[in-house]
Amino acid sequence: MPSKLTHEEAEALVISDDPEHPANLISELCRDFYKLGWVTGTGGGISIRQGEHVYLAPSGVQKERIKPEHIFVLPFAQSSVPKPGSKRDFLRIPSKKGLSESQCTPLFWNAFTMRQAGACIHTHSQHAVMLTLLHPRDAQSFKISHQEMIKGVRIGGVGKTLSFFNTLEIPIIDNTAVEEDLTESMAAAMEEYPDAPAILVRRHGVYVWGNTWEQAKTQSECLDYLFEIAVKMLLAKLPLVGDN
Ligand SMILES: CSCCC(=O)C(=O)COP(=O)(O)O
Numbered sequence: 001m002p003s004k005l006t007h008e009e010a011e012a013l014v015i016s017d018d019p020e021h022p023a024n025l026i027s028e029l030c031r032d033f034y035k036l037g038w039v040t041g042t043g044g045g046i047s048i049r050q051g052e053h054v055y056l057a058p059s060g061v062q063k064e065r066i067k068p069e070h071i072f073v074l075p076f077a078q079s080s081v082p083k084p085g086s087k088r089d090f091l092r093i094p095s096k097k098g099l100s101e102s103q104c105t106p107l108f109w110n111a112f113t114m115r116q117a118g119a120c121i122h123t124h125s126q127h128a129v130m131l132t133l134l135h136p137r138d139a140q141s142f143k144i145s146h147q148e149m150i151k152g153v154r155i156g157g158v159g160k161t162l163s164f165f166n167t168l169e170i171p172i173i174d175n176t177a178v179e180e181d182l183t184e185s186m187a188a189a190m191e192e193y194p195d196a197p198a199i200l201v202r203r204h205g206v207y208v209w210g211n212t213w214e215q216a217k218t219q220s221e222c223l224d225y226l227f228e229i230a231v232k233m234l235l236a237k238l239p240l241v242g243d244n
């Protein structure tokens, strides 16, 4: 293991009786997200940053069956965005054979480094995907106003909460064949839309972040509600912006 920690120290990073420990939370939350249809078929997931440690689920596994001992731990301090397959200095690698860290790692990293987020959630929710399909191919963003659930969303995902009278805008980026190839376009969209709390990926899903896992989760719930109602409004030919 390319870690400076002893085996015992590395294991102690993920084995805890505390239900709020990130390794326990990732396992529990992925089960909850699976029931919502957010992480079925191995896609999607959540990463949590606690201080100098980033906790990551394995790639390509049934996310609802992850156990704490399957969790990877990377130091937050990195010289560059840690892409899967590149040289990475893990603090802890699961002993189970064949596991590699989530392909979403560099995208989660965008949220940690560009927004100082404490957690980032990636869902394959059909509400998010359908919403991108109902936007014209060249649409750069999704906008919605005059919805109560907008008040559960924070400026930039980590700032003050929006008001009922604010218009929520979320950029839409094109999908790529490989998840990690979304890294640069996600970062560019985050630069261009500093107030956006999430990034929609056309025909794929959404990335949502927050200061804490609780805020990332509740914002994901508010956004998923807004995506669902927006789909229904578009199908009913109702305008998404305005209160008429
Ligand atoms: C059917 S999942 C395709 C890959 C994907 O979109 C994804 O989110 C994979 O994430 P993982 O954590 O399993 O690498």
Ligand SMILES: [Zn+2]
Binding pocket: 043, 044, 122, 124, 179, 204, 205
């Ligand atoms: Zn995905």
